Amino acid sequence: METALLAPSDRPLSDPIPGEAWPTWPQHTADDVAAVASVLESNEWGGAFAPAVVSFEAAWAKYVDARHAISCSNGTVSLSIALQALGVGHGDEVIVPAYTFYATATAVLTAQAIPVFADVDPATLNLDPRHVEKLITPRTRAVIVVHFAGLAVDLDEIQRICRQHGVSLIEDAAHAHGAEWRGRKVGTYGAFGSWSFQSSKNVTAGEGGALTTNDPALAARASSLRNCGRVPEGAWYEHHLLGGNHRMTAFQAALLLGAVERLPEQFERREVNARTLDVELSSMPGLVPQARDSRHTAHAHHLYVFRVEPSDSAISRDELIQRLQARGIPATGGYPIALYRQPIFAEYRFSKEAVGWHNAKERQNYHDLRLAGTERICREAVWLPHSLLLAEPRRMSEVVEAVAESLGEAG
Template identity: 40%
Template sequence: MSQDLAINGGPKTISKTFNWPIYDEQEVNAVAAIVQSGKWGNPDCGDEVEKFEKEFAAYCGSKYAITCVNGSVSLRLALIACGVKPGDEVIVPPYTFITTASSVIECNCVPVFVDIDPDTYNISPAAIEAAITDRTKVIIPVHFGGLSCDMDAIMEIANRHGLKVIEDAAHGHGAEYKGKKLGSIGHVGSFSFQSSKNLTSGEGGIVITDDDELYAMMHSLRNVGRIEGGQWYDHYNPGCNYRITQMQAVLLSAQLKRLEEQTKKRNENGLYLNELLTNVKGITPLSRSEYITLHCYHIYIFKYDAEHFGGLPKNEFAEMLAAEGVPSFRGYPHPLYKQPLFQNKNWMCYAIPETADYSQTFCPVAEQACATDAVWILQHAMLGEKEDMEGFVRAILKIQEAVS
């Protein structure tokens, strides 16, 4: 194997550092002002949280937004507000982060894994339809990597069966489906503000909705079961303190001012990288349908074919690519249903029936994506310049030439 490869001590193709998060004195001064005020908490110490909630709702084109401590809790709030009962089934994809499914377990409900589309790695509407039973109550489509699911098809299925749709838009800040911001199409949209996300305050989450009843319930659950207009020590619902702080809120307000420009930059770079990679044998970018009016590329995903790289396994290719200076990763090692939580039935919930058994669950597209095909380039790299995208391709070609 060539000594020119960076993994073998050769020079990196990319020497640039892609920093994240991006901030300046605006964020520093905003946080400092909160610290100096001594009013750090929420909701009794200021209105910065409510201010950000209104800003984010307006940005998404939604009526309401409710912040919470993280994107896992945001899914849990949405599920409870949507009226799930113990033993109900919730349809989820297997190619996503654990909390899309573990939040279902936390609600004493049963995750039903259905496969993803081979061209987009998003949940397959046909697989959703086939999985619906009389116990199904909610569908959670994940806009994986910031690429929108086929929301028209999903909403049509949900409406026909009387199901609620919770959009997991943890990767989807700023992205659009037919001109609508992701998260604003289903009954509830759920976002994360964890440190890697396109909009971040280190940790945090938010839910958005146009539904008055869903809003009232999620708002109450987030605030220890209190209701708007009620007394401080009156608790109507089984909620907890899931509130964020004033410091997180001002960080998010400042970061939100950058989001649209950053999203357009990622989208532009993604389109250019797609164009460049069409000429590389063995590399296939995920497809973008015409309904994707804006892609935020939280993850840029391409499919890798080892046959065109001398049989080099995907994991080794991904290590080589990262060594060349491309902020990249092999992706998930296996689908969610293979996690010990599901294989060992470690859910510790009274309502999950004994018949819930994931030992024989098999989603072939997700399995192949994890094992051999999917390689990720991370979102902060997509804020680079055109010459950086060209550098990513040079790194891939360098590896291909060395191993073929």
């Protein structure tokens, strides 16, 4: 899941106040340069079993504590591979959150299945299990959860619902590198965990993706699907499944190996700085940081998110964002509309026949759909990028002061 770009309406009213620059992203080291050069000189630049690719898969599986990691070209195709490996297809329904990047739902269309949008909890910005359970029908084959901003969904409830109804769970962990639920890393609770290593992500090679699973049969199937349908024991020109060339390059894998090594230190820095912001911002009228409880034992903080509740705040969300940007704080409003309002869904710019939309009256009416929690978040959320949380802890006071000054000016 990708982060939102700065929308034209969110641009600063004036040039930002000059000051110390915030950390940039992506970051790299001399070791990364050497690792990429080593791949270049090896002449083993690609292939599912290039040494760098195999090494990265082993490192990522170890970090996540999964039995298998299968690399691929990006975090969009990883979702498509997961659905295909699970046998999701024509006419099936897959429940997805309404507040997420486009790919979480379009991967379902690519599988010739039907996305069913569930509401999210404004407190956590994560899928609301109560709504998920109401949406399950005999056609439901899977639920895709998104650990939004790096905060794990309520996996206790989601797992219970999936088990009770016999549907597969896929974790879209594009924001959640290193996040934990009850001391166990996400991406290991469902049939698959799906990962993105796109430029904005906390672990990045510019592009790239992966799946994690503890099921050897699913791992083998996913590996074949990303490698033109080949199987390890088969010949090069022997294809068993309708797979494609969705392989990661060795250059990407080399960069990712370094990123995984740096992740624990960066993760801890983000957690410490985010905790500071939680305490300070929650004391200001109308500001509500993303909620977490004791079961959220580690938050990846791909984004730092808080909401501006209009009934209690002296300033609107959009005005606060503009004032923060003018002070050099890289704030945005995130997704301005619910995913079901995107033209591809609201205007049905896909083939209903291809996805098995046999009786539209039994499906969600995307055009008229309104989910209260999702619509509220689109109006109230403020996003800060994870790179800001890599600054020295002392600099969080600059964020706090900028917010306090903006509220004071409005008051």
